Amino acid sequence: MQILQTAAALHAQTETWRREGYRIGLVPTMGALHEGHLQLVRAAAQECDVVVVSIFVNPTQFNNADDFRLYPRLPEVDAELLVPAGCTALFLPSVEEMYPRPTVLQFDFGSLERVMEGAHRPGHFNGVATVVSKLFHLSRPHRAYFGQKDLQQVTIVRQLIHDLSFDLELVAFPTIREADGLAMSSRNRRLTPEARAVAPVLHQALQYGEQLIRQGRHSPQEVQAATVAVLGQEPAIALEYLELADAETLQPLTQWQPGRDVALCLAAHLAGVRLIDNIVVKSS
Numbered sequence: 001m002q003i004l005q006t007a008a009a010l011h012a013q014t015e016t017w018r019r020e021g022y023r024i025g026l027v028p029t030m031g032a033l034h035e036g037h038l039q040l041v042r043a044a045a046q047e048c049d050v051v052v053v054s055i056f057v058n059p060t061q062f063n064n065a066d067d068f069r070l071y072p073r074l075p076e077v078d079a080e081l082l083v084p085a086g087c088t089a090l091f092l093p094s095v096e097e098m099y100p101r102p103t104v105l106q107f108d109f110g111s112l113e114r115v116m117e118g119a120h121r122p123g124h125f126n127g128v129a130t131v132v133s134k135l136f137h138l139s140r141p142h143r144a145y146f147g148q149k150d151l152q153q154v155t156i157v158r159q160l161i162h163d164l165s166f167d168l169e170l171v172a173f174p175t176i177r178e179a180d181g182l183a184m185s186s187r188n189r190r191l192t193p194e195a196r197a198v199a200p201v202l203h204q205a206l207q208y209g210e211q212l213i214r215q216g217r218h219s220p221q222e223v224q225a226a227t228v229a230v231l232g233q234e235p236a237i238a239l240e241y242l243e244l245a246d247a248e249t250l251q252p253l254t255q256w257q258p259g260r261d262v263a264l265c266l267a268a269h270l271a272g273v274r275l276i277d278n279i280v281v282k283s284s
């Protein structure tokens with residue numbers, strides 16, 4: 001596995017691969033890798049000839065300085081995990097390399113970003129779209145892999161690909177969970193043992209909401225209230241939002257829409273660590 005630290009080196013290598021006819025897979029990450037990331041890398045290795053994994057804790061997408069400062073950074077351990085997963089090149093740039101000058105570009109994804117993560121983390125998707133666009137330009141992948149744990153991110157990146165005519169296929173990979181249901185996340189490392197013990201309640205609450213939706217006897221507002229109540233029983237969980245939304249438009253549901261998938265999405269704080277999770281309930 002090569003380790004590339006400059007934009008120029010990444011661009012030169014991926015252009016060479018393109019000329020040689022290799023299919024390039026890109027897996028953008030912020031590192032502190034876990035099994036969720038590694039499954040994305042393994043899928044990319046199966047479906048592409050070469051796999052680029054980027055590890056970059058992107059400052060422009062953080063709206064909270066402490067969250068950025070405390071984000072786990074373990075590049076050496078990550079590099080060791082990536083080799084057996086099938087990574088061909090690890091792109092590990094510095095902040096100065098990615099942002100030699102401050103960016104002034106502003107993305108506006110309209111209604112897609114006025115809800116959930118976009119509403120609660122001002123500027124977040126502008127930062128995500130900026131860095132993802134840079135990574136797409138630099139590596140020109142045939143396929144780019146993203147996790148459905150970040151459902152709104154997948155939706156926004158899909159729109160970005162469409163609006164800017166990036167010639168690549170987006171692969172949205174299912175959420176990988178711990179045995180007790182907690183969605184794998186780099187921020188889980190920051191949970192105290194007490195908070196970690198409580199954390200599976202997030203997924204349990206979403207599953208309860210899913211059950212109620214499938215029963216078909218309750219309004220969206222009733223499902224939301226009942227799901228929030230499950231989380232309310234756990235004093236260690238401070239809920240930031242819990243939304244029932246159309247899984248494609250991400251707009252909050254006021255009534256059921258026949259034939260449309262429903263996304264149940266939440267963000268919550270456990271002992272100072274902010275986690276997100278979601279479940280998509282298919283219409284049929």
Ligand SMILES: Nc1ncnc2c1ncn2[C@@H]1O[C@H](COP(=O)(O)OP(=O)(O)OP(=O)(O)O)[C@@H](O)[C@H]1O
Pocket residue numbers: 028029030031036037040145146147148149150173174175176177183184185186187188
């Ligand atoms: N449990 C998971 N299952 C599937 N994909 C995941 C999972 N966790 C992260 N990913 C995906 O991996 C990519 C990189 O995510 P990132 O590096 O931010 O990790 P993370 O675990 O989501 O960290 P955090 O949520 O703490 O920022 C994203 O596309 C993300 O959706």
Ligand SMILES: CC(C)(CO)[C@@H](O)C(=O)[O-]
Pocket residue numbers: 028029030056058061128131132150153
């Ligand atoms: C896609 C991404 C790597 C962009 O920094 C980040 O938002 C993430 O890890 O999900």
Ligand code: BAL
Pocket residue numbers: 061062150
């Ligand atoms: N996985 C989402 C990246 C972030 O929380 O900033």
